[in-house]
Amino acid sequence: MKVSIEINGTTVSEEVEDRTLLVHFVREQAGLTATNIGCDTTSCGACTVLLDGESVKSCTVLAAQADGHKVTTLEGLPGDGDELHPVQRAFREEHGLQCGFCTPGMIMASVSLLDHNPKPTRQEVREGLEGNLCRCTGYHNIVNAVMNASGQEVQR
Amino acid sequence: MSIVGTRVVRIEDHQLITQGGTYVEDLRVEELTGAVHAMFVRSPVAHARITVDASAALEAPGVVGVYTAADIDLAPHKAGPVVEPWLADGVVRYVGEPVALVLTEERYQLADAAELIDVDYDPLEAVASIDAALSGQTLLFEDQGTNVLQTKGGDFDDAAFDDCEVVVTQTVVNQRVAPAPLEVRGAACAWGDDGRLTLWLSTQNAQISRATVAKGLGLEAEQVRVVTPDVGGGFGAKIGTDPESVVLGWASKRAGRPVRWVETRSENLVSMTHGRAQQNTVTVGGRRDGTVLAFRLEVVQDAGAYPRTMFLPTFTQLMGTGVYRFPKVETSSRAVVTNTTPIAAYRGAGRPEATAAIERAMDLFAAEIGMDPAEVRRVNFIRPEEFPYNSPTGASYDTGEYGKALDKVLEAGGYAELRAEQARRREAGDPVALGLGLAAYVEITGGDNGGESGRLLINPDGSVTAYTGSSPHGQGLDTTLAMLLSDQLGVPMDKIAIRHGDTDEVPRAVGTFGSRSLQLGGSALRQAADQVIERARELAADRLEAAPDDVELSEGVFQVRGAPASGWVTWAQLAAETELTADVWFGDGAPTFPFGAHLAVVEVDTLTGKVVLKRIIACDDAGPIVNPLTFQGQRHGGLGQGAAQALLEVMNYDADGNPTTATLADYSFITATELPDFELVDSETPTTRNPLGVKGIGEAATIGSTPAVHNAVVDALSHLGVRHLDMPTTPLRVWQALSDARKAN
Numbered sequence: 077m078k079v080s081i082e083i084n085g086t087t088v089s090e091e092v093e094d095r096t097l098l099v100h101f102v103r104e105q106a107g108l109t110a111t112n113i114g115c116d117t118t119s120c121g122a123c124t125v126l127l128d129g130e131s132v133k134s135c136t137v138l139a140a141q142a143d144g145h146k147v148t149t150l151e152g153l154p155g156d157g158d159e160l161h162p163v164q165r166a167f168r169e170e171h172g173l174q175c176g177f178c179t180p181g182m183i184m185a186s187v188s189l190l191d192h193n194p195k196p197t198r199q200e201v202r203e204g205l206e207g208n209l210c211r212c213t214g215y216h217n218i219v220n221a222v223m224n225a226s227g228q229e230v231q232r
Numbered sequence: 233m234s235i236v237g238t239r240v241v242r243i244e245d246h247q248l249i250t251q252g253g254t255y256v257e258d259l260r261v262e263e264l265t266g267a268v269h270a271m272f273v274r275s276p277v278a279h280a281r282i283t284v285d286a287s288a289a290l291e292a293p294g295v296v297g298v299y300t301a302a303d304i305d306l307a308p309h310k311a312g313p314v315v316e317p318w319l320a321d322g323v324v325r326y327v328g329e330p331v332a333l334v335l336t337e338e339r340y341q342l343a344d345a346a347e348l349i350d351v352d353y354d355p356l357e358a359v360a361s362i363d364a365a366l367s368g369q370t371l372l373f374e375d376q377g378t379n380v381l382q383t384k385g386g387d388f389d390d391a392a393f394d395d396c397e398v399v400v401t402q403t404v405v406n407q408r409v410a411p412a413p414l415e416v417r418g419a420a421c422a423w424g425d426d427g428r429l430t431l432w433l434s435t436q437n438a439q440i441s442r443a444t445v446a447k448g449l450g451l452e453a454e455q456v457r458v459v460t461p462d463v464g465g466g467f468g469a470k471i472g473t474d475p476e477s478v479v480l481g482w483a484s485k486r487a488g489r490p491v492r493w494v495e496t497r498s499e500n501l502v503s504m505t506h507g508r509a510q511q512n513t514v515t516v517g518g519r520r521d522g523t524v525l526a527f528r529l530e531v532v533q534d535a536g537a538y539p540r541t542m543f544l545p546t547f548t549q550l551m552g553t554g555v556y557r558f559p560k561v562e563t564s565s566r567a568v569v570t571n572t573t574p575i576a577a578y579r580g581a582g583r584p585e586a587t588a589a590i591e592r593a594m595d596l597f598a599a600e601i602g603m604d605p606a607e608v609r610r611v612n613f614i615r616p617e618e619f620p621y622n623s624p625t626g627a628s629y630d631t632g633e634y635g636k637a638l639d640k641v642l643e644a645g646g647y648a649e650l651r652a653e654q655a656r657r658r659e660a661g662d663p664v665a666l667g668l669g670l671a672a673y674v675e676i677t678g679g680d681n682g683g684e685s686g687r688l689l690i691n692p693d694g695s696v697t698a699y700t701g702s703s704p705h706g707q708g709l710d711t712t713l714a715m716l717l718s719d720q721l722g723v724p725m726d727k728i729a730i731r732h733g734d735t736d737e738v739p740r741a742v743g744t745f746g747s748r749s750l751q752l753g754g755s756a757l758r759q760a761a762d763q764v765i766e767r768a769r770e771l772a773a774d775r776l777e778a779a780p781d782d783v784e785l786s787e788g789v790f791q792v793r794g795a796p797a798s799g800w801v802t803w804a805q806l807a808a809e810t811e812l813t814a815d816v817w818f819g820d821g822a823p824t825f826p827f828g829a830h831l832a833v834v835e836v837d838t839l840t841g842k843v844v845l846k847r848i849i850a851c852d853d854a855g856p857i858v859n860p861l862t863f864q865g866q867r868h869g870g871l872g873q874g875a876a877q878a879l880l881e882v883m884n885y886d887a888d889g890n891p892t893t894a895t896l897a898d899y900s901f902i903t904a905t906e907l908p909d910f911e912l913v914d915s916e917t918p919t920t921r922n923p924l925g926v927k928g929i930g931e932a933a934t935i936g937s938t939p940a941v942h943n944a945v946v947d948a949l950s951h952l953g954v955r956h957l958d959m960p961t962t963p964l965r966v967w968q969a970l971s972d973a974r975k976a977n
Contacts, residue, residue: 093340100339109260110252112464114414115497119896122414150252160249168245171865175706176248177414177464183249202904209896211414211465212706214872215904217865 079139083108084152092139098132099123101139102149110150110180114209121208124181124188125149131188133181133207150180153187163187163225170230172221174212182208186222195226236719239861242711243725253462256418256434257494263422263430267490268296270480271342273332273349274503275324278360278571278889279372280353282324286332289348294341297487298349299333299479306482309448309475311574312381312539312567314373318448318479324353325372325537326572327891328502330476333483335491358571358889362511362534365568372537372569379568381535382542385549386564392526396517400596405958406585408509408534408883409876410501410899411578415464417504418494419477421484429481430457433473436466437703437743441473442735448478456481460733463705467873468577469505470705471745476503498895505541506883507578509534510548514589516597522611524597527558529589531565536574542567544575547582547679550625554590555634555672555827556612561624571889577745579873580931583675584938591671591939592946592956599950604651605943606642609672610635629674629825630919630927637829637851638672640913645831645849658951663839667948669832671940676823677747677854677928683819684748685741686756688717688764690812694804695727698760701741702753703733707930708862709749713757715859716924720761722788723803740817747826747928750858755922756818763814771810772801824919824927828852830940832875836948841967843945845875847908848937853915854927863929864912870933871910876902878941880960900960953977 079096080089083106090105102111102125113135114122123134126148134147153161163186166172173179182205189196189204196204201222202215210218220230247253275282286298301321308315320331334345357370364370365379372379393399420432429449435441438458446456463470476493484491495503511532518524529552533545545565552563598608613634614621621629641647647668654666685701698717702709710730718725731737742748765785772790773780776799784793789800806812833847848871857863880900884892893899918925938959945961946954953973957965 095340107260109254109258112252112255112415113257114416115896117497117895117897119901120414120497150250164249167249168241171242171708171861173245173248174708174865174869175414175465176244176253176462177255179248180252198909202907206903206905209414209901209903211412211467211873211901212869213865214868214870214910215907216868216872216910219904219909 077140079143081139081142082146084148094140096139097135098137098139098142099134102134102147108149108151112177112180114177119209121185122178122181124184124208126184126188131185150183163190166221166225170217170221170224172213172218178208178210182210182218186225189222190226195228196222198223234719235715236858240711240715240859241861242708243714244708244710255415255462255464256420256432259420259432259461264420264490264492267420267492268335268337268487269339269342270483270491270493271334271346272330272476273334273346274499275320275327275329275331277324277353277355278327278358279356280324281322281356282320282331283352284332285350288350289334289345292341292345292348294337295345296335296337296489297483298345299483300331304482306448306478307450312542314376314538316475316538318475327889328499328573329537333479335483335487360571360885360887360889362532362568362570365570372571380566381539381569382567384546384565388528388562392528392560392562393515393517396525397519398597398600399515399517400593400600401513401515402592402596402956403511403513404589404592406508406510406512406588407959408506409578409881410883411467411469411504411507412901413465413467413469416495416497416500417474419480420490420492421481422490423485428455428457430459431477431481432459432461433477434463434470435460435473436470436705436745437472437741438733438735439738439741440743441477444473445478445481449481458735460703466705467579468507468581468745471577501894501899502573502891505576506536506573507575508585509575510545510585512585512589514593516593518597520601522601522603522608524556524558524612526560527553529563533565533567534570534572534575535567536572537569538574539567539569540574541576544582548586550627551583551586551676552590552625553623554587555614555674557614558624563625572885579870579934581746583931584935587671587673587935588939588942591943595943595946596956605670606638606647609638609670627676630921631917632674632825632827633917634672634827637827637853637915640851640915641829641831641849644911644913645847647831650833663837665836665838665948667834667836667944669940669942669944669947670829671936671943672829673936674825674827675932675935676825678751678821679746679823680748681823682742683817683821684752684756685738685817686753686760687815688757688760688813690764690803690807692804692808694723694802694807696721696723697729697731698757699738700730700732700753700757701738701743702749703744704749705744707749707866712750712858712862713754716754717757717761720758722785747930751824751922751924751926751928752818752821754924754926755821756816758923759818760814760816763816764812768806768812771806775801821922824921826852826854826927826929826932828932828936830936832937832940832944834941834944834948836945836966838952838970841963841970843879843961843966845879845908845941847911848875848940849911849913850933850936851913851915852929852932852936853917854929854932855918856916856925866929867912867933868910870931871937872902872907874934874937875907875941878938878959878961879906880962882960
């Protein structure tokens with residue numbers, strides 16, 4: 077079937093199998109490989125992208141379901157000129173990533189979290205990111221990064 | 233001012249946070265154009281005789297090849313004393329064992345074709361536990377005559393504990409867990425027209441992978457190039473390479489096509505090696521004043537179906553006595569095969585198991601004699617003046633301040649106040665019990681004695697390219713090494729490129745595991761830089777018409793000491809004329825012994841069994857800290873994984889060898905909500921065993937935190953009659969332990 081999705085501001089129209097997952101469409105048809113696949117049970121969140129501004133796990137959305145909608149991936153996060161998006165900047169400043177594999181999904185989930193709750197508590201950050209797994213950081217610095225991105229003080 | 237020791241954000245990060253890493257599945261290199269996709273068909277049965285009919289699959293859309301054991305014409309390879317087939321040959325021995333390989337044009341065609349492969353499984357009795365293996369009723373390898381494939385030590389003295397006033401003994405199960413890096417295993421391969429194989433592999437050490445793959449394919453090492461793209465975590469389970477990589481290389485040649493492979497997570501959880509899986513009986517005897525007189529450790533390692541890695545129980549024996557000076561010590565180990573996923577390294581690899589056993593035993597001994605667990609530890613610590621200390625098990629500890637580390641966490645945590653709060657709750661009959669858990673640990677890093685390579689090149693523009701044999705995959709070692717070289721050479725970090733993981737660029741190396749990279753890889757580059765500086769000083773002296781001894785390197789330029797007005801020479805000037813390079817093998821770095829102490833605080837709801845980890849206070853001493861940012865990051869990750877094992881994670885099998893936690897929906901991978909903020913206390917005790925004075929930090933916090941959290945849970949329940957329960961301390965386990973204690977009383 078023919079699927080058209082606006083990904084990071086560019087419309088990608090491709091003929092794909094009906095069963096094509098959004099994450100594969102993003103990676104293969106759109107050629108954007110930041111979004112990773114970490115599991116097959118919707119558990120890990122590595123594939124998190126924004127669908128019409130809301131975070132979704134793109135391994136559990138069919139490309140067909142996103143037909144005619146807008147998707148934002150890590151590559152499309154708006155920065156200010158050459159500057160990074162505040163969440164990207166904060167992940168670097170707070171060492172919120174190590175191997176980087178969960179990072180694209182973690183950043184997109186954090187963007188969505190802050191969109192809904194601009195000044196979260198640390199506990200709210202932990203609960204908001206429960207669906208995104210990280211094996212490297214023990215989450216401490218991810219929480220710091222989200223707090224930093226929200227403009228709140230972080231104790232290192 | 234030197235940047236070494238200051239907090240420096242990572243040079244790795246920009247790419248990772250803007251475009252994402254380039255992991256093996258992200259590769260879009262020309263050599264992989266037209267690559268076919270690969271999928272292994274894996275056994276759903278733990279132990280069975282099999283017959284395979286792949287004929288229907290060959291007719292499926294897009295199928296390029298279907299291969300089974302009958303097709304593979306490679307020499308068999310050994311796992312320990314037995315043969316591990318490339319693809320299961322007549323019998324399967326664990327759920328997840330590869331039975332066939334399918335190649336298709338399109339990714340989604342793989343599962344369709346795999347469905348059509350007809351495998352007939354004729355079940356055999358499964359050996360699904362250590363106890364079943366030891367019973368010997370069913371053997372995995374009849375020709376071995378036993379399931380016990382390795383035995384070390386065990387000639388015990390019956391009178392070892394005769395002088396003791398108190399003896400405690402406990403079997404401590406160190407449960408099987410899944411390493412579960414976020415990036416599963418993946419590989420891609422392509423044969424060149426020159427008959428050379430290029431293998432892109434998610435690995436912790438390309439060079440050892442190259443050796444394994446070349447041997448498997450019957451090639452010389454030079455005929456294989458391994459390239460390591462970004463690696464999404466390894467935790468020991470990506471050391472070297474698994475048999476799948478050899479099969480992929482073989483299939484790529486057979487099909488005449490480049491091949492891409494990435495497993496699914498559910499495949500990964502049953503077919504990437506698991507970790508831990510020991511059952512350890514520990515006995516401690518001593519006097520009522522807290523002095524331990526005798527120690528015995530009997531290790532049983534579940535090696536899984538094929539014993540790929542046999543050093544784990546040996547490492548556990550080596551580190552068995554931990555931070556303590558025990559007069560009488562006896563250890564033994566046995567490794568058994570079972571119908572389960574093979575076991576290999578997982579963050580700590582043998583040392584967490586040792587620490588878990590001794591630290592549980594010290595608590596049990598303390599409880600038996602009615603002494604505070606902190607005090608019992610203090611009485612038995614190896615003292616600072618005793619270093620270097622030769623342990624009775626054969627380890628040579630370099631430096632340590634064990635008492636200091638313990639005191640630091642007790643003070644930072646407010647131990648006395650916490651004990652008072654615990655007493656208050658007990659007095660009041662509070663159903664939410666407070667538990668305090670201690671662990672004091674020492675571990676061994678760079679324990680493989682394998683050395684490491686480092687090659688340095690000053691480019692004609694004065695920039696630096698450093699080739700390291702280490703193979704970081706999240707640790708931030710590029711930044712750490714660039715900081716050290718910047719400090720040493722006076723070249724800004726952004727003019728230093730760190731390269732690793734391509735066997736054409738770095739042919740000889742050992743890689744990243746066992747927390748070895750800074751102490752060995754870093755030391756190799758330190759020595760390479762020393763050599764380059766020495767050569768450059770001679771060249772600069774010529775230009776400055778001075779004696780080399782009078783020329784100094786200061787802030788990146790060479791000048792005559794005390795006479796800066798006489799001019800200077802830059803790296804670029806020297807490198808434009810003469811090749812400035814050095815290639816070093818740092819081979820004399822003996823293992824080092826990081827140490828520390830952890831204090832965990834838990835709350836346990838005694839009505840439901842639910843455990844909440846409230847605090848963890850960690851002192852981890854690995855010598856001088858190069859970059860506090862990544863040093864803390866390694867500790868955070870270690871604390872998270874250590875706590876995960878104590879609280880939640882376990883790879884379970886039923887009696888027929890079926891894994892019951894084989895998806896991420898079932899496996900209790902720890903999340904952000906189950907961990908507290910971490911409280912870190914610093915301590916820096918250098919070693920003399922390498923020029924940087926450093927020890928490894930990659931695994932230390934895992935080793936300390938697991939027993940600290942475990943001990944905290946038992947401590948919370950001790951007043952209710954619970955003496956021990958095994959990990960993970962899930963609500964059901966806790967509730968059961970409380971229920972059993974009530975019945976016993």
